[in-house]
Amino acid sequence: RKLVGKLTTGCEEFDEMMGGGIESQSITEMYGEFGCGKTQVAHQLAVNVQLPPEQGGLGGSVVIIDTENTFRPERITQMVNGLSEKHGVEYDPEEFLKNIHVARAYNSNHQILLVDSASELANELKDSEMPVRLLIVDSLTAHFRAEYIGRGTLADRQQKLNKHLHGIQRFGDLFNSCVVVTNQVMSKPDAFFGDPTKPIGGHILGHTATFRLYIRKSKGDKRIVKLVDSPNLPDGEAIMSITTDGLGD
Numbered sequence: 065r066k067l068v069g070k071l072t073t074g075c076e077e078f079d080e081m082m083g084g085g086i087e088s089q090s091i092t093e094m095y096g097e098f099g100c101g102k103t104q105v106a107h108q109l110a111v112n113v114q115l116p117p118e119q120g121g122l123g124g125s126v127v128i129i130d131t132e133n134t135f136r137p138e139r140i141t142q143m144v145n146g147l148s149e150k151h152g153v154e155y156d157p158e159e160f161l162k163n164i165h166v167a168r169a170y171n172s173n174h175q176i177l178l179v180d181s182a183s184e185l186a187n188e189l190k191d192s193e194m195p196v197r198l199l200i201v202d203s204l205t206a207h208f209r210a211e212y213i214g215r216g217t218l219a220d221r222q223q224k225l226n227k228h229l230h231g232i233q234r235f236g237d238l239f240n241s242c243v244v245v246t247n248q249v250m251s252k253p254d255a256f257f258g259d260p261t262k263p264i265g266g267h268i269l270g271h272t273a274t275f276r277l278y279i280r281k282s283k284g285d286k287r288i289v290k291l292v293d294s295p296n297l298p299d300g301e302a303i304m305s306i307t308t309d310g311l312g313d
């Protein structure tokens with residue numbers, strides 16, 4: 065087992081709650097309602113992973129499996145410019161964008177296949193200057209939720225999601241990579257989908273994801289991130305902000 069890496073979120077409280085940052089070789093699940101900031105955190109991590117370890121990064125590149133078409137290069141540019149200001153250095157957003165490998169997933173089968181493509185890429189980059197150190201699946205569950213409707217197919221959905229999760233866990237182990245997945249929950253129960261106020265994947269995802277983070281809106285640009293059921297860290301809450309410059313205290 066390789067030494068576990070820790071990736072900074074850009075928010076001190078958040079990092080502290082995580083025992084230093086997002087861990088490699090583990091799956092970190094972020095769940096919460098639409099608009100709570102899951103995709104924003106994902107963008108920020110895609111920037112931060114490229115920083116050297118002295119600055120809280122892992123000196124690596126990132127693969128994003130984008131299932132909802134919410135990746136925005138312009139947002140990366142804003143965050144890199146935010147970092148330039150914070151560090152007093154002139155970072156080039158284009159250099160950061162080069163190390164963000166985005167793949168659109170059109171359905172759940174395609175999403176699962178893209179983990180194999182990600183592994184091939186990570187193998188190619190293994191001995192390069194920018195090995196893949198972060199895999200993001202945003203959203204992990206949207207296609208599964210849309211394709212498997214009704215009670216009869218819930219077991220099938222769970223089995224397939226489970227297989228997918230094992231695939232991404234293997235990726236994390238093999239490449240000493242962080243794995244961050246998002247999972248939308250809804251505020252009100254909806255009979256059609258079962259109980260969407262609970263993250264889908266429920267039980268099995270609960271056992272696979274090593275770190276589960278519940279994100280919710282607070283005042284203005286503030287968000288509350290709650291660490292739920294960690295195996296080795298106390299449950300806790302952190303307040304972060306999401307501004308034009310990205311994630312902060």
Ligand code: ADP
Pocket residue numbers: 096097098099100101102103104105139142306307308309
């Ligand atoms: P989700 O959890 O659904 O993925 P998002 O990560 O897309 O949610 O969060 C959307 C929210 O992020 C917006 O409502 C806004 O508060 C914030 N946001 C998005 N872009 C910016 C930006 N450029 N500057 C400041 N805040 C932003």
Ligand code: MG
Pocket residue numbers: 102103104134202
């Ligand atoms: Mg999103």
